Amino acid sequence: MKNAAKNAAEPVVSGQLRLSARQICKSFGAAQVLFDVPIDLYAGEVHALLGENGAGKSTLVKILSGYHAPDSGEIVLDGSPVSFDSSEDGEARGIILIHQELNLADQLTVEENIFLGREMTRGWFLDKAAMRDEAARLLAGLQCDIDPCTRIRDLPVSDRQMVEIAKALSKQADILILDEPTAVLTGREVDILFDQIRRLRERGVAILYISHKLDEIKAIADRVTVLRDGSHITTQAVAGLEKDDMARLMVGRDIAQMFPDQIADPSAPVVLSVRNLSVPGQVYDAGFDLRRGEVLGFAGIVGAGRTALMEAIIGLRPRSSGAILRDGQPVVIDNLRDAGRCGIAYLTKDRKGSGLLLNMEMRPNLTLLALDRFGRFLLNRKAEDAALEKAIAAFDIRAADRTTKVGDFSGGNQQKLLLAKVMECNPDIVIIDEPTRGIDIGTKSQIYHFIGDLTAQGKSVILLSSEMTEMLGLSDRIIVMAAGRITGILDGEDRTEHQIMRHATGISDNQGVSVHG
Amino acid sequence: MGNSGRSAGRTAAGRFIDFKAMGPFMALVALFVLGALINDAFLSSGNLSNIFTRSAFIGIIAVGATFVITAGGIDLSVGSMAAFISGAMIVVMNTLIATLGAGVETVLLGIAVSVVLGVAAGAINGLVTTRGKIEAFIVTLGTMGIYRSLVTYMADGGTLSLDFAIRDTYRPLYYGDILGIPVPVVVFFAVAVGGYVLLNMTPFGRKCFAIGSNEQVARYSAIHVDRIKTLTYVIQGLCVSIATIIYVPRLGSASSSTGVLWELEAIAAVIIGGTMLKGGYGRIWGTVIGAIMLTTIGNILNLTDVISNYLNGAVQGLIIIVAVLLQRGDWRRKKN
Ligand SMILES: Nc1ncnc2c1ncn2[C@@H]1O[C@H](COP(=O)(O)OP(=O)(O)OP(=O)(O)O)[C@@H](O)[C@H]1O
Numbered sequence: 001m002k003n004a005a006k007n008a009a010e011p012v013v014s015g016q017l018r019l020s021a022r023q024i025c026k027s028f029g030a031a032q033v034l035f036d037v038p039i040d041l042y043a044g045e046v047h048a049l050l051g052e053n054g055a056g057k058s059t060l061v062k063i064l065s066g067y068h069a070p071d072s073g074e075i076v077l078d079g080s081p082v083s084f085d086s087s088e089d090g091e092a093r094g095i096i097l098i099h100q101e102l103n104l105a106d107q108l109t110v111e112e113n114i115f116l117g118r119e120m121t122r123g124w125f126l127d128k129a130a131m132r133d134e135a136a137r138l139l140a141g142l143q144c145d146i147d148p149c150t151r152i153r154d155l156p157v158s159d160r161q162m163v164e165i166a167k168a169l170s171k172q173a174d175i176l177i178l179d180e181p182t183a184v185l186t187g188r189e190v191d192i193l194f195d196q197i198r199r200l201r202e203r204g205v206a207i208l209y210i211s212h213k214l215d216e217i218k219a220i221a222d223r224v225t226v227l228r229d230g231s232h233i234t235t236q237a238v239a240g241l242e243k244d245d246m247a248r249l250m251v252g253r254d255i256a257q258m259f260p261d262q263i264a265d266p267s268a269p270v271v272l273s274v275r276n277l278s279v280p281g282q283v284y285d286a287g288f289d290l291r292r293g294e295v296l297g298f299a300g301i302v303g304a305g306r307t308a309l310m311e312a313i314i315g316l317r318p319r320s321s322g323a324i325l326r327d328g329q330p331v332v333i334d335n336l337r338d339a340g341r342c343g344i345a346y347l348t349k350d351r352k353g354s355g356l357l358l359n360m361e362m363r364p365n366l367t368l369l370a371l372d373r374f375g376r377f378l379l380n381r382k383a384e385d386a387a388l389e390k391a392i393a394a395f396d397i398r399a400a401d402r403t404t405k406v407g408d409f410s411g412g413n414q415q416k417l418l419l420a421k422v423m424e425c426n427p428d429i430v431i432i433d434e435p436t437r438g439i440d441i442g443t444k445s446q447i448y449h450f451i452g453d454l455t456a457q458g459k460s461v462i463l464l465s466s467e468m469t470e471m472l473g474l475s476d477r478i479i480v481m482a483a484g485r486i487t488g489i490l491d492g493e494d495r496t497e498h499q500i501m502r503h504a505t506g507i508s509d510n511q512g513v514s515v516h517g
Numbered sequence: 518m519g520n521s522g523r524s525a526g527r528t529a530a531g532r533f534i535d536f537k538a539m540g541p542f543m544a545l546v547a548l549f550v551l552g553a554l555i556n557d558a559f560l561s562s563g564n565l566s567n568i569f570t571r572s573a574f575i576g577i578i579a580v581g582a583t584f585v586i587t588a589g590g591i592d593l594s595v596g597s598m599a600a601f602i603s604g605a606m607i608v609v610m611n612t613l614i615a616t617l618g619a620g621v622e623t624v625l626l627g628i629a630v631s632v633v634l635g636v637a638a639g640a641i642n643g644l645v646t647t648r649g650k651i652e653a654f655i656v657t658l659g660t661m662g663i664y665r666s667l668v669t670y671m672a673d674g675g676t677l678s679l680d681f682a683i684r685d686t687y688r689p690l691y692y693g694d695i696l697g698i699p700v701p702v703v704v705f706f707a708v709a710v711g712g713y714v715l716l717n718m719t720p721f722g723r724k725c726f727a728i729g730s731n732e733q734v735a736r737y738s739a740i741h742v743d744r745i746k747t748l749t750y751v752i753q754g755l756c757v758s759i760a761t762i763i764y765v766p767r768l769g770s771a772s773s774s775t776g777v778l779w780e781l782e783a784i785a786a787v788i789i790g791g792t793m794l795k796g797g798y799g800r801i802w803g804t805v806i807g808a809i810m811l812t813t814i815g816n817i818l819n820l821t822d823v824i825s826n827y828l829n830g831a832v833q834g835l836i837i838i839v840a841v842l843l844q845r846g847d848w849r850r851k852k853n
């Protein structure tokens with residue numbers, strides 16, 4: 001990705017002005033989230049939109065594409081003012097938005113989803129063969145090896161995102177807006193997506209691109225607009241900007257130290273041991289030790305079985321063999337309650353699907369996992385409110401007001417709430433799966449420091465992450481998995497990207513290392 | 518700031534009168550005004566007490582249904598279950614008269630049988646749904662047929678009548694009053710208060726909401742999803758049993774046509790009250806008002822010649838659809 005950055009140094013903005021928004025304002029209830037925001041999109045440019053969680057990026061692009069109506073302000077498309085009644089209206093004018101959240105019908109197939117609402121027909125009947133061929137062609141263009149007849153619910157998230165992208169591409173956009181398309185993609189898929197974006201740029205499509213990954217912005221974008229707390233901060237060429245500059249513009253201050261100092265004591269007692277754990281078809285004979293106060297990273301490519309291993313440990317997935325020892329004593333963990341009793345908590349990577357109740361407010365979400373602590377027979381509202389108060393302060397959760405549905409929160413605030421929810425049951429061991437998906441750089445740093453605080457208090461953390469910097473920056477030791485097996489345990493100087501990739505792709509020859517340490 | 522028109526009802530201004538929450542209540546008030554205008558007799562204490570007493574059956578069952586629906590389930594078997602339990606109670610009490618006599622003991626044993634059967638029937642619905650991983654709709658459609666045919670079988674195709682010897686002992690449970698308030702109304706109120714406390718103020722209720730709104734999230738929050746769901750059906754069964762206990766002395770008989778369509782009226786009461794059919798949000802007071810509304814409609818039609826009494830079902834149907842449309846209108850506005 002690094003060398004691709006050169007491409008961005010082309011002359012900025014050569015095409016004609018396609019879409020121009022002026023003084024866009026938007027409030028939800030009493031909370032104003034956009035203040036007089038302007039933005040211009042030119043044909044043939046990739047325009048990045050940057051900002052912290054909750055800065056209003058998604059809201060802005062939803063307004064541009066007709067999904068929300070602005071409270072005031074003007075949108076000009078090709079020289080004439082427009083006002084869309086709906087997102088269909090926007091799409092009819094060639095403005096296509098890929099939403100931050102996936103918008104696919106779970107029970108339908110890939111092909112049915114791609115052509116949802118604009119099915120190909122022959123006479124009165126659906127032309128399934130034609131749609132299947134076209135879907136296969138689109139997916140092949142994305143080098144995506146999915147059968148168009150697969151149901152969406154059977155696909156991993158990254159493939160779902162690729163389907164979403166295929167769907168958007170099939171709509172022949174003039175103006176394509178991508179809201180954090182890469183949050184759930186792997187490196188290879190990101191490269192493929194970028195190839196497509198470059199091709200569209202050459203065809204004169206105007207592209208608005210939102211991401212929290214500053215590397216990506218450097219690699220793909222020509223210009224960048226920065227929002228902070230709903231206000232426009234700057235729009236400038238990417239060429240002259242370093243990642244630190246972008247971070248500073250977003251956050252409004254320097255980020256002094258991204259990661260906490262590592263302090264794990266290598267001779268601390270072992271608090272959790274897993275021995276010979278297998279999950280049929282997913283994990284084979286896995287074992288490891290976790291020490292008090294350490295961050296133990298689990299690295300590996302998608303499908304390596306890390307999540308399956310963790311879910312098996314906490315009783316969410318049936319295991320065919322294996323023993324778990326807590327402080328040296330064997331324990332039986334058959335469900336999450338047992339895990340909770342052993343002081344183990346799990347933070348899911350799927351915060352919308354299995355983490356938070358999106359249609360509810362903050363309070364019931366926060367206390368759900370630790371509900372028993374808030375009253376045996378009657379729930380103690382006062383205690384709940386106090387806990388909420390504390391969590392909002394401790395995790396710096398920023399929400400317009402307490403009655404906002406959690407589903408309307410920005411991604412970063414959802415993630416902080418999820419973290420608060422898990423910590424509410426005061427676990428000694430926290431298993432954290434992808435803690436910073438779709439999270440801005442400032443909040444990331446905050447979350448890293450929360451994790452640092454946990455270990456400083458003597459709690460232990462198991463970290464699963466596909467972000468290499470995060471894995472290297474936080475972990476005291478790193479266990480690498482490939483194809484369901486533990487292939488390496490990296491300690492001290494060995495914790496390098498190179499070593500991780502070597503073990504993760506199975507290039508190393510020492511298969512099935514024994515547990516030590 | 519500056520957009521109070523757009524999203525009123527969600528903000529500070531909307532909190533004084535929460536239209537969504539107050540909707541069913543205001544509709545009920547409107548119905549009462551209408552009733553009073555149509556016929557002076559409507560507001561007589563005799564008529565009002567009649568309305569509340571009659572709404573108690575459906576109302577009590579609907580309180581149970583609020584739990585099931587809030588947790589994302591549905592129970593279609595309640596009408597048949599009521600018929601079956603009535604039949605069983607009558608058979609048991611008639612048999613017991615020979616040994617125990619026509620005293621309070623016999624009635625108490627009949628009541629005990631009712632409670633046991635209600636809880637068991639609910640547990641069956643719940644366990645088959647959760648253990649068998651079958652849609653609640655299908656399971657309760659099946660048990661609906663089973664309970665209905667069981668009562669037909671017990672009555673041998675005819676009618677089971679409560680022995681006249683015991684009717685006088687049992688009578689007060691329907692016709693009696695406490696401080697001037699009819700017993701069924703008192704029971705209805707008690708069940709509603711209990712239901713409210715359980716649904717809104719206890720961990721159990723919170724878990725029902727969580728399961729109904731996203732089962733996966735509930736599972737990842739260390740909630741025993743299957744256990745809680747089963748319990749909602751047990752509560753439903755218990756409510757059916759309570760309703761039956763006060764229903765039996767009213768007619769003193771049970772047949773295959775007892776309780777027909779009660780399941781639909783109960784679900785209608787729940788939905789009119791603002792509980793979401795797809796789960797995740799439930800309101801006991803809404804349900805209570807929904808049940809009273811349904812009875813009031815029938816009552817008003819009885820008191821007027823403008824619309825035929827035979828159109829009772831049509832008017833009820835219309836009200837249900839309008840109630841749901843109003844709820845729907847709310848989220849459309851919010852989205853844009
Ligand atoms: N439908 C809604 N109702 C109420 N508040 C909302 C709604 N949508 C967004 N908000 C609020 O508006 C603010 C901006 O949200 P937005 O989703 O635009 O942020 P974002 O910049 O896209 O953040 P992220 O990087 O986390 O995706 C947030 O405070 C959010 O809580």
Ligand SMILES: [Mg+2]
Pocket residue numbers: 057058059100179410411
């Ligand atoms: Mg966003």
